[in-house]
Amino acid sequence: MNLDDANRLDAADPLRALRELFTLPEGLTYLDGNSLGALPRATPARLQRAVEQEWGQGLIKSWNSAGWIDLPRRLGDRLAPWLGARPGEVLVADSTSVNLYKVLHAALQLQQGQRKVIVSERSNFPTDNYIAQSVARAHGGELILVEQPEDIAPLLDERCAVLMLTHVNYRTGRMHDMGLLTRWAQQAGALAVWDLAHSAGAVPIDLLGTAADFAIGCGYKYLNGGPGAPAFVWMHPRHDGQIWQPLTGWLGHASPFDFDSDYQPAPGIQQYQCGTPPLLSMTALDTALDVYDAAQKLGGIRALRNKSLALTEAFMGAVEERVPGAAIATPRDAALRGSQVSFALPRGTDGYAVMQALIARGVIGDFRAGDPELLRFGFAPMYNGFADVVRAVDALEDIIATRAWDRPEFISRSKVT
Amino acid sequence: MNLDDANRLDAADPLRALRELFTLPEGLTYLDGNSLGALPRATPARLQRAVEQEWGQGLIKSWNSAGWIDLPRRLGDRLAPWLGARPGEVLVADSTSVNLYKVLHAALQLQQGQRKVIVSERSNFPTDNYIAQSVARAHGGELILVEQPEDIAPLLDERCAVLMLTHVNYRTGRMHDMGLLTRWAQQAGALAVWDLAHSAGAVPIDLLGTAADFAIGCGYKYLNGGPGAPAFVWMHPRHDGQIWQPLTGWLGHASPFDFDSDYQPAPGIQQYQCGTPPLLSMTALDTALDVYDAAQKLGGIRALRNKSLALTEAFMGAVEERVPGAAIATPRDAALRGSQVSFALPRGTDGYAVMQALIARGVIGDFRAGDPELLRFGFAPMYNGFADVVRAVDALEDIIATRAWDRPEFISRSKVT
Incomplete structure (x- = not known):
């Protein structure tokens, strides 16, 4: 595929109208929308209105007149249909880490002290494992991390309270079978907690269909909510009324404006709100989320998923063909793949310097200083196209072939970060 | 004082230039800046730049180039001098409720299970007491609430782990003697945790001078950070390295970008950061906070405090004189008063309806449906002036004298809210 081929494919893309709903340089x-999504074109004016009209002119009245009080619900x-959940089951609040803390505490309470082990993967995004360590310790339990997905099943025993997994792995882009692992966990008497940070808005999710127990996720990746956007939290309705999450702030109270002395949790997901958002x-x-409404009319998550798979498939094929020695870490099997591609370069090629050289040519992917193996490229089907695939691989091929990465300005930066 | 007198006083106000730094309708x-502060004039353009340039154009690079990563610190x-703290000791993160949860857990850990009781006031803002109930229960302890400030001292016994107080009471505007109560608590072996939600930016605070243990507070009241602005948290440096707060998100890790498997807290206040802000x-x-820089040049917290006291004193005097039967709940003693005035109306006068009638005349104060006694008026010395005092009391006097509040549109609203 060359740039002409790519442009033809992009012109025929049924989702191409969505690209116009974003502002990109x-x-x-x-190719880093899996880390921070792009700016929707409508956001600046909407935010200006929120600042100047709702805050500046409406002031305290906007809690009602601008609907601030209901915004988390x-x-x-609005998110629920993209998660396979129903309206009233999902709340937007706090950060992913804080929401994970809430649901893990709730899940361990549901186990009533009979089971205290949380099982997860070492390759999980670190904040999830850090939070799980803290919660497990608070309940007198422990976090056990597996090295490979295959090691999960043997740990689903009578000690296991919670299987906590990130649906799509942030490093490799590998996607778990949520239905299967949820069933395994629950058959063993454990609860299934899913982090959807790298899934929401990019891959089909069916929380109710899989009968998962809890889910949380991030607003600023494929959802394009802006830097540090608030996160979301979902609880299966069967757990309603069984437990209290511990961050018992006033907006999770059954009657927050009655100013009772004692905390009484609101029914359902509302109790997962804590302070003022x-x-x-x-x-x-x-x-x-208006862009997601537009996507719904163009085929919804099925259309997004099809495009995402076509983009990642094309990218992997081109990398294998044109980047000698690249070792792709992302599954070729579409059923096991999220919306990103990660690969390692041959020994002797400084991955960080390669990423810096790419950035200098206007191609942005992700490389973490603490993980000096993988170059990661996210494909956001709303605004990425086949031309992005070609431009990225063209640049990559040339940088590797000419050793353009091997310059002091790229190498030295890899040492200070 | 009539409007002419007030305008003369406002014209002579050394802080009058600050009023021009705000946009008000x-x-x-x-008179509700104690609930939601007004919009600084510079905020819309700055936020537009953050959205369009930092997010839209800078994208992921803005974590470094726009300084996002350091913003919480x-x-x-920037807040530290207004709290009597040093740079490096204060962090902006999460909500007031979430930060209170962190510091209460930390405080109870410091007591090593020897003491498990948290003492506070029933008239505290509810979220503080709800969070304290949750934390006390998690440690096998309890929250004990006093009805009157005078009841605090007898409870500072060998069971008391933490004295948790809001410096300025949200209902009455009564201000505690932070130095004295901190000393009493610590002499009894307890720790002192202060909520500065209704103090920060309005009254002098000396956290280091009083040697308090922990403090938290709100960014959207007198600090004017916007609706639901992130909150702040402070820990006395003597506690550094002694304890972990339980919300162990990745940005509180000692080396967040090393992606270690195990959580290791960052030194100092940095460990109180959790997820992505x-x-x-x-x-x-x-x-x-730019407005606070401007205030610093005009006399700082001393000048703000003097003006605040003059405004609340003038308001209380006028209410007593011109609103028959009003029972002022706010201390007349300046040493016991924050930056607001609360009063109850005589029996038979519907406070909610009075507030609705005031709002209809363009005077905004606060009235909580769950607290059907007090009308509350906050005086933000940065943008309120003596003319506000006169306009509010003129309207109030007329509404009471003519029973203008006793109309279906005001009364009926008091029933549905």
Whole structure:
């Protein structure tokens, strides 16, 4: 595939209208939407209105007149269909880490002290494992990490309280079978907690269909809610009324404006709200979900998923063909793949310097200093296209072939970060 | 004092230049800055830049180039002098409720299970007491609430782990003697945790001078950070390295980008960061602190405090004189008063309906449906003036004298809220 081929494919893309709903820097190939999603075109004006009208003019009245008080639930309702959940089951609040803390405590309470082990993967995003360590310790239990997905099943024993997994692995882009692993966990008497940070908005999710127990996820990756956008949390309705999550802030109270002395949790997911939410950041996420409404009319998650798989498939094929020695870490099997591609370069090629050289040519992917193996490229089907695939691989091929990465300005930066 | 007198006083106000740094609706008398601060004039353009340039154009690079990664610490450093703390000791993160959860857990850990009782006031803002109930229960202890400040001292016994107080009471505006109560608590072997939600930016605070143990507070009241602005947290440096707070998210890790498997807390206040912060809301708070820089040049907290006391004194005097039967709940003694005035109306006068009638005339104060006694008026010395005092009392006097509140549109609203 060359750039002409790619442009033809992009012109025939049934989702191409979505690209126009984003503002991206001219000439940039942005393949890091799995880390921070792009800016929807409508967001600046909407946020200006929130600041100047709702805050500046409406002031305290906007809690009612601008609907601030309902925003966490309203955003949850808008997200629900993309998660396979129903309206009223999802809440937008706090950060992914804070929401994970809430649901893990709730899950361990449901186990009533009979089971205290949380099982997860060492390759999970670190914050999930750190939070799980803290919660397990608070309950007198422990976090056990597996090295390979194949090692999970043997740990689902009578000690296992919770299987906590990130649906799509942030490093490799490998996707778990949520239905199968949830069933295994529950058959063993454990609860299934899913982190959807790298899934929401990019791959089909069916929380109710898989009968998972809890889920949390991030608003600023494929959902395009803006830097540090608030996160979401979901609980299966069968757990309603069984437990209290420990962050018992006033907005999770059954009657927050009665100013009772004692905490009484609100029914359902509302009890997972804690303090007053950051409304400007919430408003940016609200606007971002308008793009998802537009996507729904163009085929919804099925169309997004098909495009995502075509992009990652094309990228993997081109990398294998044109980057000698690249070892692709992402599954070729579409059923096991999220919406990103990761690969390692041959020994002797400084991955960080390669990424810096790519960035200097206007191609942005991700490389973590603490993980000096993998170059990672996210494909956001809303705004990435086949031309992005070609431009990225063209640049990569040339940088490797000419050793353009082997320059002091790229190498030295890899040492200070 | 009539409007001419008030205008003369306002014209002579050494802080009058600060009023011009805010945008307020034309003709509105806004006396609810203790609930949601007004919009600084510079905020819309700054936020537009954050959205369009930092997010839209800078994308992932803005974590470094726009300084997003340091923002929680940088905001803390900017706040520190207003709290009597040093740079490096304060962090802006999460919500007030979430930060209280962190510091209460830390405080109870410091007591090593020897003491498990948290003492506070029933009239505390509910979220504080709800969070304290949760934390006390997690440690096998309990929350004991006093009805009157005078009842605190007898409870500072060998069971008391933490004295948790809000410096300025949200209902009455009564201010505690932070130095004295901290000393009493510590002499009894307890730790002192202060909620500065209704103090920060409005009254002098000396955390290091009083040697308090922990403090938290709110960014959206007198600090004008915008609706739901992130909150702040402070820990006395003597506790550094002694304890872990339980919300062990990756940005509180000693080396967050090393992606270690095990959590190791960062030194100092940095470990109180958890997940990725809501950067648009953080940026609004950053801009709001520019107004505090301007205030510093005009006399700082001393000048703000003097003006605040003059405004609340004038308001109380006028209410006593012109609103028959009003029972002022706020201390007349300046040493016991924050920056608001609360009073109850005589039996038979519907306080909620009175507040609705005031709002209809362009005077905004606060009235909580769950607390059907007190009308509350906050005086933000940065943008309120003596003319606001006169306009509010003129409207109030007329509404009471003519029973203008006794109309279906005001009364009926008091029943549905």
